[in-house]
Amino acid sequence: MPPKKAIAFGKIGTFGQLTIGSNRDVKKDDDNKGGFGKFSKNDDEFVSEPTKAVEEAMGFQGFGKGKTSRDFNLDSLLEESKLVARERNMKKIAEMEAAAAEEAAKKDQEDLIGPPMPPPPAPEPVASTAPKVKKPKDDSDEDSSDSDEDDLEKGIPASLEVNLNHGTKPVSALSVDHAGARLVTGSVDYDVKLWDFAGMNSTLQSFRTIRPCECHPILDLHYSITGDAILIISGTAQAKVVDRDGYEKAECVKGDQYITDMARTKGHVAGLEAGCWHPRDKQEFLTCSQDGTCRIWNFADVKQHKGIMKCRSQNGLRAAPTSCTYNRDGTLIASACNDGSVQMWDHRKMFVNTSVLIRNAHQPGTDTSSIVFSYDGRNVATRGGDSTLKLWDIRQPKSAVHSADNLYSRFTMTDCIFSPNDRLVVTGTSFQKGESGGKIAFFDRATFQRVYDIDVPKTHVVRTLWHPKLNQVVVGGGDGSVHIYFDADKSFNGAKLCIAKPKKRIRPHEGMSTVRVITPHALPMFREDKPRSTRRAMEKARKDPVLSKQPDLPIGSKGSGGRVAASGSTLSSFIVRNLGIASRIEDEGNPREAILRHAKEAAENPYWVSPAYNKTQPKPIFQALESEDANEEPDSKKTKTT
16 A cells, blocks of 8 residues: 555644624735635635624624723632632631530530639749838729739638538548549547538438547548548558548558667657648658658558658757648658758659758747648748748748738647639638637738638637639538538539438338248249239238237227237236236136135145145034025024134
8 A cells, every 4th residue: 555645734824814794804914825725715705794683683783893802810810719718718717616616615514523723823923031112002003902802702612601510529630532522521539431422411411430540539631633542640650541431451550669760660650740642643642750750651562661751950850740741743742840940852852851941930849730832833831830821932942922920720730721723822710718710811822911711600720621623612620510611603513412402201111111032943832922013012011010010009098909908908907817817717706616616626636735734634624604594693602613
């Protein structure tokens, strides 16, 4: 086959202009001679003019006469579409974030037990030795200070109160678990009571009472971070750990009191003063004793202490710690001693030297009853036995940041606490002669002004606790009562669960259920049928006087009825008929005839007296009976018988 020839079109140029309209003149480009050329017809043949019928049918006249084509800028269109898409995406993202935030808020509100943690307060001013200059107060300053005090006062849950009765002796220890479900109280009467807010009703009774340390007063109680164990500090040298139901789990070992070096003993050798759990480790707890040491224990192995810290006075002698605690993250251990000092050790290092030492924090010779860290960890509050409350900055511990005086206390267990929002410092006071009762004093942390007081009538305030989740203030009184203060709107659960729960009423038919013996392998004739309805069985048992244990009816007005009705009308006749006389004798019968009725039997078969005197006793002669018709003779004419 011959090879195919390629089709050559020549040089492709521009087409000529084809104008359709009223103008019939066609301009030709003479220079443009390339391209496809002409196939068949001339350019003039393609010129046409629309007819009138076509114009009327299509609805226009001419094909764009006098109009120019529209120019499209692709870059501007692309930018506009990008802006529109970006705005649409931002709007969708904002809507999705709002919906997610709303769902998270609802979920948090359902799961949250207590109020959320407030934002951290403003940094406290560092104490300095320079004299303070009082600035003149403007009206704006007074208004702002009044508003701040009003805000602090509104945050205190003190509108409602519930009283629990522990006993008659002072409540020296109390603690609430982290979930806020249970409360434990201890007293100097050696008893520990467990309270369950969800299980209590309006009677406010504890569900268990234990005496874990025999005849030793309870000085301190603490729930672990998980709430499954309770640390009990008593007057003995051995601390105990019980579970949340009061059953003993562990007891610390006692040291050898004849060893001088306390580091070589396995435990305390003197009475305990205080103790607490580690805030992060559920196996570790801390105790302090009068032997001058603070010891760290492991719950899994209480046969020997895990670490020991020796408290020393300024002259190098032994100082007895009166209270101890951890900071909020467990990296610092603080102890207040009876020489007025406050000593702190770093938990991450060896307990050889103190990391923070405050000498003469309180008056020497007094018992500093409490030491507590703030939630942010920058400040420490101490409650001294010299009727003072002081706030310290651990960054510059040379002098106290603030101090409050005239806070009288009779007990060595009076403590101080920080509010959950870290803006208030709270402590309790005892009443003196002429006062009506103790008080709970609230101090502003920034200025240490006394913001608010709660009067507790006719009792001393020994222990104080402000739970962050429940937002309720629990107070242990000197008369054995426990006061719980809360607010209807700001507090959650806790005492609110039990005050509105009525006392359970026992229905009468609940006590009439009979014991049913189940014998699955018994024969049909001995098998007890299962009652189809418990209610019908109870009603049937109620009608039965034996099953229902019906009491005896009282004696009626006519002398009948009662348990003695079958034997006689009175109790005396019942005794005579059943106990006094062996055989029944009619009241109308002759007693002489009744005796002589047995004369023949007694003569033939003597049993008691007659056999002994049968040979020596003369024969008895009885007077014969005379008839009623015979004339009776006088007594002087009757024959005498010897």
